[in-house]
Amino acid sequence: MNAATVSQQAIPGTYLFDGRMAMKGYNLNRMCYSFNSADNRKKFKAFPEAYCHAYHLTREQIHAVTDLDVLRLLQVGGNIYYLAKLTGIYGMTVQDLGAQQTGRSIDEFRARLESQA
Amino acid sequence: MNAATVSQQAIPGTYLFDGRMAMKGYNLNRMCYSFNSADNRKKFKAFPEAYCHAYHLTREQIHAVTDLDVLRLLQVGGNIYYLAKLTGIYGMTVQDLGAQQTGRSIDEFRARLESQA
Amino acid sequence: MARIIGALTSSHIPSIGNAISNGKQQDAYWKRFFDGYQPVLQWLDAQQPDVAIVLYNDHGLNFFLNNLPTFAVGAAQEYITKDEGWGLPVFPAYHGYPEMSWHLIESLIEQEFDIAMCQEMAMDHAFINPMRLFWPNENPPKIKTIPVAINTVQFPLPRPARCFALGKAIGHAVASWPTDEKVVVIGTGGMSHQLDGERAGFINKKFDEMCMEALLNDPERLARYSALDLVREAGAQGAEIIMWLAARGALLGNVSKIHSSYHIPISNTAAGVLAMANQ
Amino acid sequence: MARIIGALTSSHIPSIGNAISNGKQQDAYWKRFFDGYQPVLQWLDAQQPDVAIVLYNDHGLNFFLNNLPTFAVGAAQEYITKDEGWGLPVFPAYHGYPEMSWHLIESLIEQEFDIAMCQEMAMDHAFINPMRLFWPNENPPKIKTIPVAINTVQFPLPRPARCFALGKAIGHAVASWPTDEKVVVIGTGGMSHQLDGERAGFINKKFDEMCMEALLNDPERLARYSALDLVREAGAQGAEIIMWLAARGALLGNVSKIHSSYHIPISNTAAGVLAMANQ
Numbered sequence: 001m002n003a004a005t006v007s008q009q010a011i012p013g014t015y016l017f018d019g020r021m022a023m024k025g026y027n028l029n030r031m032c033y034s035f036n037s038a039d040n041r042k043k044f045k046a047f048p049e050a051y052c053h054a055y056h057l058t059r060e061q062i063h064a065v066t067d068l069d070v071l072r073l074l075q076v077g078g079n080i081y082y083l084a085k086l087t088g089i090y091g092m093t094v095q096d097l098g099a100q101q102t103g104r105s106i107d108e109f110r111a112r113l114e115s116q117a
Numbered sequence: 118m119n120a121a122t123v124s125q126q127a128i129p130g131t132y133l134f135d136g137r138m139a140m141k142g143y144n145l146n147r148m149c150y151s152f153n154s155a156d157n158r159k160k161f162k163a164f165p166e167a168y169c170h171a172y173h174l175t176r177e178q179i180h181a182v183t184d185l186d187v188l189r190l191l192q193v194g195g196n197i198y199y200l201a202k203l204t205g206i207y208g209m210t211v212q213d214l215g216a217q218q219t220g221r222s223i224d225e226f227r228a229r230l231e232s233q234a
Numbered sequence: 235m236a237r238i239i240g241a242l243t244s245s246h247i248p249s250i251g252n253a254i255s256n257g258k259q260q261d262a263y264w265k266r267f268f269d270g271y272q273p274v275l276q277w278l279d280a281q282q283p284d285v286a287i288v289l290y291n292d293h294g295l296n297f298f299l300n301n302l303p304t305f306a307v308g309a310a311q312e313y314i315t316k317d318e319g320w321g322l323p324v325f326p327a328y329h330g331y332p333e334m335s336w337h338l339i340e341s342l343i344e345q346e347f348d349i350a351m352c353q354e355m356a357m358d359h360a361f362i363n364p365m366r367l368f369w370p371n372e373n374p375p376k377i378k379t380i381p382v383a384i385n386t387v388q389f390p391l392p393r394p395a396r397c398f399a400l401g402k403a404i405g406h407a408v409a410s411w412p413t414d415e416k417v418v419v420i421g422t423g424g425m426s427h428q429l430d431g432e433r434a435g436f437i438n439k440k441f442d443e444m445c446m447e448a449l450l451n452d453p454e455r456l457a458r459y460s461a462l463d464l465v466r467e468a469g470a471q472g473a474e475i476i477m478w479l480a481a482r483g484a485l486l487g488n489v490s491k492i493h494s495s496y497h498i499p500i501s502n503t504a505a506g507v508l509a510m511a512n513q
Numbered sequence: 514m515a516r517i518i519g520a521l522t523s524s525h526i527p528s529i530g531n532a533i534s535n536g537k538q539q540d541a542y543w544k545r546f547f548d549g550y551q552p553v554l555q556w557l558d559a560q561q562p563d564v565a566i567v568l569y570n571d572h573g574l575n576f577f578l579n580n581l582p583t584f585a586v587g588a589a590q591e592y593i594t595k596d597e598g599w600g601l602p603v604f605p606a607y608h609g610y611p612e613m614s615w616h617l618i619e620s621l622i623e624q625e626f627d628i629a630m631c632q633e634m635a636m637d638h639a640f641i642n643p644m645r646l647f648w649p650n651e652n653p654p655k656i657k658t659i660p661v662a663i664n665t666v667q668f669p670l671p672r673p674a675r676c677f678a679l680g681k682a683i684g685h686a687v688a689s690w691p692t693d694e695k696v697v698v699i700g701t702g703g704m705s706h707q708l709d710g711e712r713a714g715f716i717n718k719k720f721d722e723m724c725m726e727a728l729l730n731d732p733e734r735l736a737r738y739s740a741l742d743l744v745r746e747a748g749a750q751g752a753e754i755i756m757w758l759a760a761r762g763a764l765l766g767n768v769s770k771i772h773s774s775y776h777i778p779i780s781n782t783a784a785g786v787l788a789m790a791n792q
């Protein structure tokens with residue numbers, strides 16, 4: 001875990017999904033993985049908190065889920081590949097995610113992307 | 118597949134479970150894997166042929182299953198680790214399997230094992 | 235013996251699939267991106283390869299953290315596609331080539347690559363979108379496919395040098411396959427982008443340009459980076475460039491450029507395509 | 514740094530579990546077998562190791578052919594047991610040690626072993642029976658465990674030399690773990706036996722004796738065999754000796770024998786136990 005612990009601090013603004021995060025987020029990611037099924041997405045959308053409880057999420061994790069707060073979802077162990085299936089349920093695009101995480105409007109975020117061309 | 122094809126003939130009386138056998142036996146092994154669940158074992162025992170059909174077994178495979186013919190089960194692509202879950206449903210021990218495959222009685226098969234001490 | 239005639243490396247951004255499904259290839263946003271594939275399509279049309287070995291990364295469709303392989307090789311008769319969670323369309327299954335898959339698996343194990351073997355495997359956008367880009371007129375295309383998945387979900391990722399070595403081992407394996415089939419190796423992912431964290435939206439054009447150049451002329455240079463280096467230089471998901479490096483590794487002959495194209499941004503990503511011939 | 518104090522290698526025959534559950538250890542059929550473990554139990558009692566890294570082979574409980582890893586490392590908080598299809602009893606979960614699992618995984622990937630990572634994993638008799646043999650008075654024992662699964666289900670199996678190298682890499686990984694915990698490495702399976710085919714019932718005492726001797730004094734000798742050689746010499750399931758070889762590989766110090774015992778037959782199998790100290 002040494003290498004991992006060091007690497008967490010290595011790149012500002014970046015949450016490396018290493019063993020430490022994986023241990024934290026297993027149930028959260030397992031829940032998000034279940035969203036590959038349309039049926040499960042429907043069940044979740046009907047009763048999000050009940051669905052979270054069935055996957056034994058912590059209170060912190062449940063709040064991050066119901067708030068759709070991406071940075072907090074990452075901090076409580078979510079992996080972006082699985083989280084994208086959660087945010088997809090609410091029609092959030094990766095631009096929406098980027099805007100929210102960087103505190104920009106969608107237009108500002110798109111402008112930032114284009115500015116790097 | 119060259120190495121594999123050669124190795125099939127390499128050791129008399131031995132069915133190496135290589136890619137060629139795996140391709141043949143995928144559905145059969147998938148069915149046997151399902152027998153890790155007691156519920157599935159019960160369903161199978163009630164209607165063996167219907168259960169086989171649900172896993173798309175070939176006619177040859179279904180006959181080998183209903184006959185509990187171990188050598189034929191191997192020849193149609195069964196892997197011994199999964200097959201043992203099928204034979205276990207009928208209470209067959211590995212001595213029973215050995216006796217059947219070698220055309221010996223159980224006592225003769227046990228005697229053969231002990232003779233190698 | 236079978237021959238690897240080249241490597242095609244391409245971004246696999248999910249929105250590409252939507253653009254294709256909705257016929258937006260000539261819209262202002264997409265035109266430059268799709269036009270960048272034309273010379274590659276002409277090359278494929280002239281070459282008519284028989285087999286595609288596709289190095290891609292699963293995004294949490296086929297694999298979960300309960301059994302996450304570093305390298306996984308498909309050995310199925312066909313490769314289905316499935317709902318990834320976003321309502322992407324499900325397509326007819328891609329054609330497999332299990333006989334050659336097993337040859338590849340046997341050779342890789344012999345060369346001491348500790349791969350997982352997958353006799354059933356569902357493909358996500360990382361496989362589907364490059365296939366749709368390179369074979370736009372058929373779905374599924376006639377070409378036989380062998381997917382090879384590389385872990386980019388969970389750190390530790392495989393070392394870039396190990397991915398490059400995997401590609402070389404694939405090159406050796408194909409060379410010992412007894413037919414004279416033509417094989418193309420596809421590497422999908424990248425180029426620089428980052429979806430998560432306060433650094434979301436990070437793109438690094440300079441690094442991407444270096445990658446394109448190094449892949450052609452000095453792949454060892456890219457293989458010397460660590461996975462963490464790639465995250466720093468290319469963004470968290472820019473580390474997907476390891477699939478490009480693995481595909482390049484499979485070219486054991488003289489390598490020349492067929493075509494490349496690069497465009498910022500598609501969605502959050504620097505989109506690139508690089509086609510290399512192997513003589 | 515953590516220390517590997519020794520390796521314990523043992524058969525894992527399913528019927529052992531039944532004999533323990535039914536208290537048959539002193540029955541005529543079983544007495545010699547169970548008595549053969551007593552000196553190892555005394556050594557364990559004196560040493561009190563903190564962690565067991567258990568190299569075993571799954572028999573189709575946790576893994577199926579849709580995603581079959583060559584090497585898989587557990588990283589779970591606990592390891593459950595499950596019905597294997599024969600009505601074997603289900604036990605309380607074994608204790609995991611995910612922090613050390615992740616250290617092991619990071620080190621193995623760094624050393625270019627392409628392992629699968631398993632954050633959930635069900636254990637079968639190949640893990641359970643040796644644990645019950647070595648810790649007969651507690652179920653589960655207090656010791657923290659890290660399972661490492663090696664493929665013996667599907668050919669190609671990993672080369673024996675690769676398994677030995679995996680063991681060495683585990684040895685290096687443990688040496689860089691910062692606590693002073695005592696680690697024991699367990700290798701399960703074998704010895705010679707064959708369950709399937711007209712050759713069922715094959716046992717090879719001479720080869721088993723050579724293995725015991727080679728593991729202690731010349732493991733490279735055993736590592737030079739191919740997997741096919743092992744099938745020929747030790748029987749189809751006798752190839753499980755690769756777990757013993759991997760466990761031996763983890764002993765990077767001076768190796769001495771604590772105890773060995775060998776008995777033909779238990780069920781269809783030549784049953785053996787070998788305990789080695791690492792100084």
Ligand SMILES: [Fe+3]
Pocket residue numbers: 246293360423424471474
């Ligand atoms: Fe991607």
Ligand SMILES: [Fe+3]
Pocket residue numbers: 525572639702703750753
């Ligand atoms: Fe076994």
